[in-house]
Amino acid sequence: xSRETSPIVGRLDWTVTxxxxxxxxxxxxxxVGAGAASVLVLGAIAGVVLLTWKxxxxxxxxxxxxxxxxxxxxxxxxxxxxxxxxxGIIEGFVxxxxxxxxLGTLAQPESGLVAPDHFAQLFSTxxxxxxxxxxxxxxxxxxxxxxxxxxxxxxxxFPVLNQISxxxxxVGAALVMISLLIGKFGTGGWTMYPPYTGIDFSPGExxxxxxxxxxISGVGSTLTGMNFAVTIFKERAPGMHFMxxxxxxxxxxxxxxxxxxxxxxxxxSSGMLVLxxxxxxxxxxxxxxxxxxNYANIxxxxxxxxxxxxxxxxxxxxxxxxxxxxxxxxxxxxxxxIASMSIAVISFTVWLHHFFTMGQSAGVNIAFGIATMxxxxxxxxxxxxxxxxxWRGRVxxxxxxxxxxxxxxxxxxxxxxxxxxxxxxxxxxxxxxxxLVAHFHNVIIPGVLYGMLAGIHYWFPKAFGxxxxxxxxxxxxxxxxxxxVFTFLPLYVLGLMGMPRRSPTFxxxxxxxxxxxxxFGAVLMLCALAALIWTFWTSYRNRLSLAVPGGDPWNGxxxxxxxxxxxxxxxxxxxxxxxxxxDWGEAKRGEDPWKAPERYDDIEMPANTAHGLLIAxxxxxxxxxxxxxxxxxxxxxxxxxxxxxxxRGMMVIEPRxxxxxxxxxxxxxFRHQVANLTPVTRADEETELNRGVPDVSEFAG
Amino acid sequence: MSRPNTGEIDPKDTxxxxxxxxxxxFVASLLLTGxxxxxxxxxxxxxxxxxxxxxxxxVQIVVHLRKFLHLSFSGEQSRExxxxxxxxxxxxxxxxxxxWYVMADLGERMHQSGMDGAPxxxxxxx
Numbered sequence: 001x002s003r004e005t006s007p008i009v010g011r012l013d014w015t016v017t018x019x020x021x022x023x024x025x026x027x028x029x030x031x032v033g034a035g036a037a038s039v040l041v042l043g044a045i046a047g048v049v050l051l052t053w054k055x056x057x058x059x060x061x062x063x064x065x066x067x068x069x070x071x072x073x074x075x076x077x078x079x080x081x082x083x084x085x086x087x088g089i090i091e092g093f094v095x096x097x098x099x100x101x102x103l104g105t106l107a108q109p110e111s112g113l114v115a116p117d118h119f120a121q122l123f124s125t126x127x128x129x130x131x132x133x134x135x136x137x138x139x140x141x142x143x144x145x146x147x148x149x150x151x152x153x154x155x156x157x158f159p160v161l162n163q164i165s166x167x168x169x170x171v172g173a174a175l176v177m178i179s180l181l182i183g184k185f186g187t188g189g190w191t192m193y194p195p196y197t198g199i200d201f202s203p204g205e206x207x208x209x210x211x212x213x214x215x216i217s218g219v220g221s222t223l224t225g226m227n228f229a230v231t232i233f234k235e236r237a238p239g240m241h242f243m244x245x246x247x248x249x250x251x252x253x254x255x256x257x258x259x260x261x262x263x264x265x266x267x268x269s270s271g272m273l274v275l276x277x278x279x280x281x282x283x284x285x286x287x288x289x290x291x292x293x294n295y296a297n298i299x300x301x302x303x304x305x306x307x308x309x310x311x312x313x314x315x316x317x318x319x320x321x322x323x324x325x326x327x328x329x330x331x332x333x334x335x336x337x338i339a340s341m342s343i344a345v346i347s348f349t350v351w352l353h354h355f356f357t358m359g360q361s362a363g364v365n366i367a368f369g370i371a372t373m374x375x376x377x378x379x380x381x382x383x384x385x386x387x388x389x390x391w392r393g394r395v396x397x398x399x400x401x402x403x404x405x406x407x408x409x410x411x412x413x414x415x416x417x418x419x420x421x422x423x424x425x426x427x428x429x430x431x432x433x434x435x436l437v438a439h440f441h442n443v444i445i446p447g448v449l450y451g452m453l454a455g456i457h458y459w460f461p462k463a464f465g466x467x468x469x470x471x472x473x474x475x476x477x478x479x480x481x482x483x484x485v486f487t488f489l490p491l492y493v494l495g496l497m498g499m500p501r502r503s504p505t506f507x508x509x510x511x512x513x514x515x516x517x518x519x520f521g522a523v524l525m526l527c528a529l530a531a532l533i534w535t536f537w538t539s540y541r542n543r544l545s546l547a548v549p550g551g552d553p554w555n556g557x558x559x560x561x562x563x564x565x566x567x568x569x570x571x572x573x574x575x576x577x578x579x580x581x582x583d584w585g586e587a588k589r590g591e592d593p594w595k596a597p598e599r600y601d602d603i604e605m606p607a608n609t610a611h612g613l614l615i616a617x618x619x620x621x622x623x624x625x626x627x628x629x630x631x632x633x634x635x636x637x638x639x640x641x642x643x644x645x646x647x648r649g650m651m652v653i654e655p656r657x658x659x660x661x662x663x664x665x666x667x668x669x670f671r672h673q674v675a676n677l678t679p680v681t682r683a684d685e686e687t688e689l690n691r692g693v694p695d696v697s698e699f700a701g
Numbered sequence: 702m703s704r705p706n707t708g709e710i711d712p713k714d715t716x717x718x719x720x721x722x723x724x725x726x727f728v729a730s731l732l733l734t735g736x737x738x739x740x741x742x743x744x745x746x747x748x749x750x751x752x753x754x755x756x757x758x759x760v761q762i763v764v765h766l767r768k769f770l771h772l773s774f775s776g777e778q779s780r781e782x783x784x785x786x787x788x789x790x791x792x793x794x795x796x797x798x799x800x801w802y803v804m805a806d807l808g809e810r811m812h813q814s815g816m817d818g819a820p821x822x823x824x825x826x827x
Contacts, residue, residue: 187820233781261789261792265796290806293804293807294800295805297800297804298800301796301799301800348792348795348796349795349799351799352803358807359807359810359811360803360806360807360810361806361809361810363806364802364803364806585702
C-alpha cells in the first residue's frame, strides 16, 4: 500500500480499477467487482448517449440543473435517491447471495460469492448509501417539493442555497459511486469506527472516500435544514398559523431542527478523523492521548437524531395519506404535533444506546436505556392516531394505503424489538448480531422506505400531471412487504442463534436454512425494485389516460391540491389567505372552491443560475483530489469555493419576473378546464374517469 | 420576495451602519482568536490557559450571534430569538453534559486519571 505519491496525479495509477484485480485473479469476487464497475461505466455511457441522441442536454441544463425552483430541486433529489436505491438494493442482494453460499468449514473458513474484504466494502457502501444517499435525498426531496406548496409559499426561503445543498449531496453520492471504478471503498461499516479506520490500520483511499462524501453531503444537509426552518418560520401564507399547518409541515419542522443541531456533530467527528488521517493528529488513535471511544460518542450524537430525521417525514406522509384516503379529518392533530416535537427533542438524549457495550458503568447505561424506552411513547401515540383516523372511514385501498398497512404491521414489530434492545442487559446478549440488523431494517424499511414510496405515489400527479399506475403500484408495495418479511425476519432468529453481523462466513450449518429464506427475500426485493421501475415506465406510457389536469386526484384537503397538475413554476397565482386548518378542504365545503382570484400581479421568481452546479463541481474536484492526494487540484478547487461565493456576491442578480398577463392566462385556462371536466367520485378514483376534479359534494372530511 | 429575512435589517438603515456592525464583529472575532493563540504561547499555567481560551471562545460565540446573525432580545423578533437561544443552550447542554458524563465514566473505568478520560501517558508517548 505504500505507493509513491506523484505531484501530478497523486496516488492515482492504472492499478486502482477492479479490472486489474480481475486480470490478476479470476474468481467470483473479482468478477462481481469488475461487473459493478462495468455497470457504472456502461450506465454513464448510456446516459450520455441518450441525452445526446434525444438532444436533452440543453433542456437538462436549462430546465433542471440551473433551476432554483424548490419543486424541481425536490424532484432531482428524489431521482438521485432512487438511482442510489437501485445500487443499494442490488448490493443487499449480493450480500444475501454471498451469505447463502458462505457456509465454511473449520479447515476452510472462507467461502462464498465474494472475498471477505469485498464483503466488507459491500456492507460499508450499502449502509452509507442507504442512509445518506437514499433515505436523506428521498425525504429532503419530498419536503422540498411538498413543503412550500402546503405552506402556501412560492419557494424556499433561500432558493440558490437549496441548489447548493442538492449539489453537495450529489457530490457525496458521486464519490461513493466513483469508488466502484477508481480505487476501493472503506471496510469499516457505515459508522467507520476508529482506530480501525485510522491511518495505521486503513491506509488506503477507502476511508477517505467515506469521509469526504460524508463531510460534503453533511454540509449540504445542514444548509437544507436551515433553509427548511427559515421557510417554515418566515414564508407561511397569511393566516397559516402554526396550528393550521398540515402535519407534514410539522414533521418537516422537526426534521429541520434536528438537521441543524445533529449534522454538525457528524461534521465534527468526521473532521477529527480527517485530521487524524491527514495531519497525524491523535484524536482517536490508540496512543499519544487519543481516545477512540469519543468517536462513537460524537458520531451517535448525530446518529440517533438522524434515525428520527429519517422517520419523521415518513410519519408526516402517513398522516396525510391516512386522512386523505379514509375521507376523514386527521384524528388527534394536536397530539400528533406534540408527539412529533417530543420525538425531535428526546431523540437527542438517547445516543448512548448505540454503544451500551463500550464499557461504561451500569448506571450510565440505565439512564440512556430509560430515555430510549420513553421515546417509544410518542411513536405509539402516533400509530394509534393514524388507526383512529382510518377507523370507520371509507378507506380506499390505494397504493399508499397498502404501504401504510404494511407499515402498521411491520413497524410495530420493529419498534418492539427496539424496546427490547433498549434494555442494556438484553442488548449485551444480542449486540453485534443479526438481531440488530433485523431490528434497524425493520424500522427503516417499513418506516422510511414505505413512507417515502407512499409519498412519491401520492404527490407524483402534482409533479408530472399524471397518476402512477395503481395496479403496478400495489404489486410493488406487496413485493416490498413480502421481500422485507422474507429477508429480515429470519435474521431475528439467526441473531438469537448467535450469528454475528458483518460476518463474511459462518461454520454452523443450522444457520443455512434461514440464509436461504433471507436470500429468497432478497430476490423478492430485487423484483420489487424492478416493479417500481416498471410502475414509472408503464405510467409514463399511459400518461394520457392517467392525466389529472384538474390537479386534485385524491380529493385532498391541503393547499397543494388547489393548483393544476403539473403545478406551474409559480405554484399559486395569488398567495392564498388561509382561514382554517386543511384550508382546501374548508374551501370545498363552502361554495365553488375553484373561484378565480380577483386580481393578478407580476410574480418574481428566482432567476436560473449555474452557481450550485459550479460549487458542486469545485467541491467534487476538491474531495476527489483529497482522496487521491492530488494536492495542486485540492488547493485550486478549495480556493475556488470562496472565489465563487465572492463572485456571486459582487454580481447584481435580478429576479425573473413573470408578467401578470401570463399568470392570468394560464390560471384562467386552468379554471376553465376544471369547470369543463366531469367530477369523479372516490369510488371511481382509480379509473380513467379521474381527471383530477373530485366530486366536492362527497367531501365530508 | 423583498421582505427582509430578519427583524434586524431595516431597509432604511444605511449600508454604512450595517458594514460597521459587521466590521466590529470581524475585528472582535480576530482579536479573540488571536488572543487565544497568544494565551497558548504565553507562559501562564495550564489551568489559566484553558480558562482563558474557553472564555475567549464563549465571548466569540456571543459576538457571532450578535454581529453576524443579528440576534437581539429587543425588537420584533426578540421572542423568537430568545426561544432559539434557550433551545440551543438546552441541546448543547445535553450534548456537552452527556459527553462529559459518558466519557468521565469510561475514563474512570479505564483507570485513567485526568480530565474527560485523557490517558496518563498522553505526554510520554511521543
